[in-house]
Amino acid sequence: MGEKSINxxxxxxxxxxxxxxxxxxxxxxxxxxxxxxxxxxxxxxxYFDNVKDLFEALLDIEASKDDDFGDRIPEDASYADVLxxxxxxxxxxxxxxxxxxxxxxxxxYFENKVTGKKNHLKNEFDxxxxxxxxxxxEGIDNGEFYDIDAKRAASNLMYVIEGLKICSKTRGISESxxxxxxxxxxxxxxxxx
Numbered sequence: 001m002g003e004k005s006i007n008x009x010x011x012x013x014x015x016x017x018x019x020x021x022x023x024x025x026x027x028x029x030x031x032x033x034x035x036x037x038x039x040x041x042x043x044x045x046x047y048f049d050n051v052k053d054l055f056e057a058l059l060d061i062e063a064s065k066d067d068d069f070g071d072r073i074p075e076d077a078s079y080a081d082v083l084x085x086x087x088x089x090x091x092x093x094x095x096x097x098x099x100x101x102x103x104x105x106x107x108x109y110f111e112n113k114v115t116g117k118k119n120h121l122k123n124e125f126d127x128x129x130x131x132x133x134x135x136x137x138e139g140i141d142n143g144e145f146y147d148i149d150a151k152r153a154a155s156n157l158m159y160v161i162e163g164l165k166i167c168s169k170t171r172g173i174s175e176s177x178x179x180x181x182x183x184x185x186x187x188x189x190x191x192x193x
Contacts, residue, residue, distance in 0.1 A: 009047045012037055013061065016054050021099035025055055025107035055108055056118075062101065063120040079139030080190050086132070087182055090161045094168045094178055103169045129158050136189060146191050157185050 001009070015037045020028055028051055034041050048054040073082055108114075109121050117123065132154035139145035160181055167173045 005047075008039075008043070012039075012044055012047060013054075013058060017058055017101065018099070020055065020058065020101055020104040023104075025051075025104040026111065028055075028104075030054075052108075052112070055104070058101065059105070059108070059120050062105075063123070079135060079142055079144045082135055083132075083139065083186070083190070086135070087157075087161075087186065090165075091175075091178055091182065094161070094164050094173070095175055102165065106166065106169070125158060125162065129154050132157060139189075144191060145189050148189065153185075153189050157182075157189070160185050 012033070016028075016033045019032050019036050023032060030041075030044060030048075030051055033051075033054065034044050037044060044054075048057065073085060077085070105121060109119070133150050136145055136148075136150040136153050140147055140150060164173060164178050164181060168178075
């Protein structure tokens, strides 16, 4: 594929992302994308066969984006500091008012039985769960966290975060409610001095 073709495909994906953010996955049609791109129907179909194909290309892009979370951790950070930073990042995502693909992503996974490595939502959740579990284990060994089941604590925190994320996209949620729910879980992890 030449540079011009790559640029056109990327343009279609960029515009389609905006359409999916506004309309969701279920209500977006190829006609919507064609009209938003202001190019011929054939120009879009040259690169994507249907809405599902187009959305899956967007999912691949989202999954490949670098997460620079590790780069923002100060060298002298304690395990509790790292956990707090992780939760702060998740809270920012939960409360973000910027258009996102979150609602469309949930719709896509509700409608399509995606398994294995192609299930980016599950992969992201599992990776976060693994990182949290390892972080909690280290914090327990270091005495910063209570002597708890690290896997269950990580799982509980991730399910609360995921639930809050869904609530924020479906019915809305206040910052104080997010804080209360997350702090309730955190109190069972971080040991008092």
